[in-house]
Each structure stands twice: as structure tokens, then as C-alpha cells.
Amino acid sequence: xxxxxxxxxxxxLSEEAFLTINCxxxxxxxxxxxxxxxxPGEGLQLxxxxxxxxxxxxxxxxxxxxxxxxxxxxxxxxxxxxxxxAVYFCALRTLEYGNKLVFGAGTILRVKS
Amino acid sequence: xxxxxxxxxxxxxxKGQTVTLRCDPxxxxxxxxxxxxxMGKEIKFLLHFVKESKQDESGMPNNRFLxxxxxxxxxxxxxxxxxxxxxxVYFCASSQVRVAEAFFGQGTRLTVV
Numbered sequence: 153x154x155x156x157x158x159x160x161x162x163x164x165l166s167e168e169a170f171l172t173i174n175c176x177x178x179x180x181x182x183x184x185x186x187x188x189x190x191x192p193g194e195g196l197q198l199x200x201x202x203x204x205x206x207x208x209x210x211x212x213x214x215x216x217x218x219x220x221x222x223x224x225x226x227x228x229x230x231x232x233x234x235x236x237x238a239v240y241f242c243a244l245r246t247l248e249y250g251n252k253l254v255f256g257a258g259t260i261l262r263v264k265s
Numbered sequence: 266x267x268x269x270x271x272x273x274x275x276x277x278x279x280k281g282q283t284v285t286l287r288c289d290p291x292x293x294x295x296x297x298x299x300x301x302x303x304m305g306k307e308i309k310f311l312l313h314f315v316k317e318s319k320q321d322e323s324g325m326p327n328n329r330f331l332x333x334x335x336x337x338x339x340x341x342x343x344x345x346x347x348x349x350x351x352x353x354v355y356f357c358a359s360s361q362v363r364v365a366e367a368f369f370g371q372g373t374r375l376t377v378v
Contacts (some may be wrong), residue, residue: 196369255308
């Protein structure tokens with residue numbers, strides 16, 4: 153079946169540090185890959201996505217590249233801000249699985265000033 | 266345009282009681298999804314409506330959970346009777362078509378004591 157594994161948190165960084173949150177997946181078929189973010193007190197928001205191998209999704213300074221050979225979709229940002237503090241969820245979706253989103257467990261990011 | 270709205274934002278009930286969660290999707294979105302995050306683990310799919318019909322309810326944990334979508338507009342998720350393990354955050358999402366981006370609500374935090 154489909155599954156997503158992401159690094160456990162919390163991840164605590166100082167402002168302007170480099171961020172990587174690892175995400176690997178197992179899927180039947182050809183998944184689309186997503187990163188969602190939940191800021192404190194808010195709902196889940198789509199941060200970025202990639203729909204085929206070697207695609208790079210990007211938004212708000214965050215990037216992730218769809219790596220089929222390593223079944224990975226790691227989230228990166230070159231310089232984090234305090235406002236990036238949130239919970240980040242990696243997710244996938246496949247036609248074979250009815251287009252339901254399958255999420256990882258989430259990674260808490262805390263950025264200190 | 267209003268986003269996906271969920272009521273209540275928090276609910277604390279005793280074991281054995283009944284709770285009803287409500288989701289108002291974005292107007293015009295035929296697809297409505299319920300997901301749940303238990304104990305800081307991964308967000309898991311519960312069910313999917315297309316208009317008023319249940320398209321996929323494979324994620325519903327047991328028959329204590331009943332979801333409805335009257336007239337293809339808002340949806341309710343009733344838990345009766347609630348058990349301790351039902352505690353978690355219940356998310357609702359909607360999309361215009363199944364393969365389009367799903368927009369999430371803020372979630373309802375349910376605590377069963």
C-alpha cells in the first residue's frame with residue numbers, strides 16, 4: 153500500500169539556518185507528491201507539489217524535488233524565519249488509490265530568533 | 266471567497282457521549298473529504314463524498330462513526346458513542362473536481378475524557 157515516512161521532530165533551528173525535512177514514500181503507481189503546512193491556529197495549507205519525477209515544487213522559499221530513484225521528496229529552505237514555525241506534512245496521492253491523500257506523521261519546526 | 270469551515274473548533278466530551286462535527290465546504294465544491302489525526306500521528310483518510318453520495322468510506326474506523334452530506338452541501342460526522350481513542354483532530358477538505366487541489370479547514374480538536 154501507499155505510505156509516507158518523514159523525519160521525526162521537533163526540529164529546532166535558529167533564524168537564517170538551512171532547513172531540510174526528509175520525506176520518503178512507498179506507492180503503487182505514479183504518485184503526485186505534496187508538502188502541506190499547518191501554522192499555529194490555522195488549517196492545513198498546500199505549500200508545494202510535484203506531479204512527476206524530477207519536477208521541483210517551490211513556494212515561499214521552500215523547495216522539494218521529486219526523486220523517483222530514491223523515492224524521496226525532501227523539503228528544503230535556505231534561510232528560515234521565525235514565521236516558518238509550523239507543522240509540515242509530506243503527502244502523496246495516486247489514481248490507483250482513489251486520489252486520497254496519504255500523509256506522513258508531520259514534523260514540527262521551531263525557529264528561534 | 267469563504268474557505269472550508271469546521272464547527273466546533275474544539276470539543277471535550279465524556280466517553281459514551283455523542284458528538285457531531287460539521288464541515289461547510291467551499292461553495293461549488295462537489296468533493297468533500299474527512300481526515301483524522303490521532304495522537305500526533307499521521308493524518309488518515311476517513312471518507313470521501315461526491316455531492317451527497319459516499320464515494321469511498323474505506324477509512325471509517327468502525328460503525329460508531331456516521332457521516333452524512335445532506336443535499337450535497339455541508340457534511341456532518343457523528344461519533345456515537347465516543348471512546349477515548351477517538352480523540353484527535355478531525356479535518357475536512359473540499360475540491361471542485363477529484364484531481365484538483367483539496368482545500369482544508371482548520372480542523373476540530375476532539376477530546377474524549
